[in-house]
Structure formats: structure tokens, C-alpha cells
Amino acid sequence: MPSQTSIALQSVDSVETSSTEIWLTDEILFNYQRCPRRVFLDRYGDRQQRTSPPDYLRKLRQDSYVHQREVLSQAPFQEPNYPRRDWVAGAIATTALMQQGVDRIANGVLQIPLGNGIHLVSCPDLLVKQPGYSIWGDWLYAPTDIRLGKRPKLDYQVAVAFHTYVLAAVQGMWAETGWLILRQRGTYAVSLVDVLPRMEEILQSCMETLLQQQEPEVFITHSRCDLCHWFSHCYTLAQGDRHLSLLPGVTPSRYIQLKALQLKTLEEIAIASPKQLESLPGFGFQVAQRLVKQAQATLQNRAIAHTESSLSPTVPLLSQIELPTADIELYFDIEAAPEQNLVYLHGVLVVDRLAQTEIFHPFLAEHQVAEGKVWNQFLELVWRYPHAPIFHFCPYEAQTVKQLGECYSTPSHLIEALLSRFVDLHERVTRVAILPVESYALKPIARWLGFNWRDSAANGAQSICWYDQWLTTGDRTHLEAILRYNEDDCRATHQVKDWLVQFTQLDIAPFS
16 A cells, blocks of 8 residues: 555654654544644643533533444454553553454454654554464454444545554554445445545645644634533633634635735724625635624624515515414424434424413423334324414424324325424525624524523533433433423524514614
């Protein structure tokens, strides 16, 4: 297997190193792909600024361990015996098993020292013996990683390429293929020819970050940062600096383009001309126009009307965005565990404007087998009000209803009629308004409007943990927490809808 890694690594030999050796593991390299700053802080940061891992992260780790053991149990294997995280002892024990020609080695350790104070440490979930030639005889090993993910993400493949690189140095021969075993997709062959060059670039950059000890800049990406133990620390810094990563629409690639134009603050973007930005890679006219107005809305802490070119300036916004107001309205929110392919709660808030009542109806599957039962209960309720619009936030509810209809053989004409009543408030809000929020998710918008969840730290991930804890312990307080959170989501959706009606009735001139 050809590789330029040995050449690439020479460039860091001249970097001034610390007196302490660095053990660069596949876990560190995996984390570096998601956030270089996390890897830096894990080594050099103040550990008192770390927070405890959230319940959902603990659940993911446990689920991953269970999945790994299930896969390993499908065939005999041996594991090296060594003290936890003693990489030298682990590598010696693993090498001994490889020398013996053991067919399958689980949780082994591969380790090679570099000339710059760094030791590369690879811990593949499985090493599988294959025909070929190595320093031990007419056999060699290929690495396999076992992952919970549904897709063979690039960061998974890079980890496998790293295993293969270290393994080649240990056994004196390249494996032709590395493997991923995914929970839903099964076995996936990693193309090392394609992935190794990318792995080498990431490895080079990671080593330079650790050796030079230059703290990477804060950049908040909620989809990746929320489960990190440094999130609170980094978020506090970002808020204090009013960092542009907190501005919706500023992606890492767009941030680079903005800095190149010396646009580094909210004030500078707020007074920028959209024409100055629209020619930048990844922008265009609409993105540039919205980003400038987003900075203005944030600085002024107010909502700004956003009328797209497809909307008529002479027709009221309310009629153009198809936002009905009816005597009876339904507000709908689902709680689900996607990894288990399970929908365990349909929450519906029935708002009767004539009777001036608001009644919350939770249809909860207390066990997985009850999913079909609560689905039918949900259908019975929504068809009790055949003309009531059903408001939800983001496409997930509509997508899930369609999937459940197929799963439980609900007649397609009934599902189509039901979905015709769905109104996605996220789509409506983002079409006509620019808000002073960090994200256009339900919580930031509703909180800006003054709505507060009874459990301030509750979120969808925590709901999944509560449900898992209910199944494990039988403690109904976990179910009560789920119902409370779901009802608050429905009521927050209601508040967003009422605000949007008021906003679209205001005589606000759209910007050009």
C-alpha cells in the first residue's frame, strides 16, 4: 500500500517539543477531526473547566459497548491482558498474540514511536488474521472498527486508515483493506487508497497542534459541540467575544471567507454591503443578504421582516405564508429514539379558541411493543377534529407520520389527507423573519419570545435517556419528565405560532 506518511511526518521533527511525550491515539485523531480545540484542551486545558458528560453521551457509550460485544460474540476471539491505558504493555501483549497467529484479536493495541516525541497508538476493535506475508510468517492482520453509526462517515474511515498505517509499521506489511461494521449497514470496506491521503493530512495537522501548543480559536457548532465536556467553557468565551460562530449562517468555511475580508465582528457585518459578500465561495445573493440582516437583528435585538423575491410586496405576509388561524388548532410534537427505530410519544395540544381551553393529550408507549397502539390513539384524536390545522416545528413530525403510516399499513389516502393539514412553523418563521437568535431551533426562538421550559436542561437527547432509564428501572418519574418536556414543546410551538401571526400583520416594510 503506497503512502507518503513517512515523508509527511518528517516536517514536524524540527518543531520544538515539550519534555513530556505525547501518546496520540486513534480516539484523539477522531476527536481532532470534529474539533481541533477539544484535542488541545484535553491535553493542555484546565480540567476544572470541564463538565461532566451528559446522560445522552453516557448512553451512547454504553450502547456502543453493547453493540461491540454483540458483534464480537459472533466468532471466537482473544483479548490482550494489560493494565488500562498502559499502551506499552498493551502493545507487547497484542504483538504476542499476533506472533502466535491468533485468528481474531479484540481490543488490541498497536504502538509506534516517532522521532518527535510522539507515539502513535492504534486500538482497533478487531484484528482479523488473513492470508499474506508479514514479519511473523505467511499471515497478516487487517483492522476492523465497530461503530453505532448508520453511515460510513469519513471520520470513521479515517480512524480505520490510521489503524492500517500503524499496523503496517508493526507487522511489516500493509493490509489491502480496512473494515467498518455498522449497526444497521453491516460490513463496509474502507478504500485505503482514497482515505489514506486524507488521514495523513489530519494526522500531520493534529501533531502540529499538539507540538506547537497554539490554542485553536473557539468556533461553536452546536451539532458537534453540545456533547463535549469543554462546551460550557468554549461557549462562555464565544459569548463574551460575541464570536461570529454564534451568528446563524456563519459556517466554518464562510467564517474563513469573512476573516479574509477583515469582517470579524457583528458590527462590521451589519454595515457591510451584501454585494461585497455575494461573490464569495459558499455565499450567493440570498445568503449574503440574510447574513447582513442577521447581524443587524442580533445587534438591535429585534425581529426583522424578510421578504423573499418570490413573495408579493402588495399582498399581506400572513396570506402568503399560508398560516391559518382556526377555532380549534392542534400543536404536535413527537419523542422518538431513532437508533431503536422507535416512536414512543405523540404529544398533541388541543387549543379551542371558542371555549378558551388548552388540553394536552400525550400518547405514550410505556414499552416498545405499544408503538402501534399509541399510533392508532393519535390518529383517533386528530380525526376527531378533521378540519383543525396541525402545527409542528421542523419536518420531522410530518416525515415520521408518513413512515408510521407505511409501517402500520394505514391507508395512504388517510395519511395524505392528514399531512395536508400539517403546518411547519420552522419553515414559515425562516421564510419571513430574521430573529436575534443563535439558532432557528424551537428552543432559542421560543426562549427569545419569553417561553421557559419547566426543566431548563431538557432536550430531545435527554428525553431518550429518560425513556431508557424508565425501561431499565421502572421509575415513573422518568416518564413524568418526558411528558412535561413534550407538553412544553407543544406549548412553545403554540407561542411561536401566535407570535408569527402578530408579526406578519405588522406593517413592516421589507428590506430590498
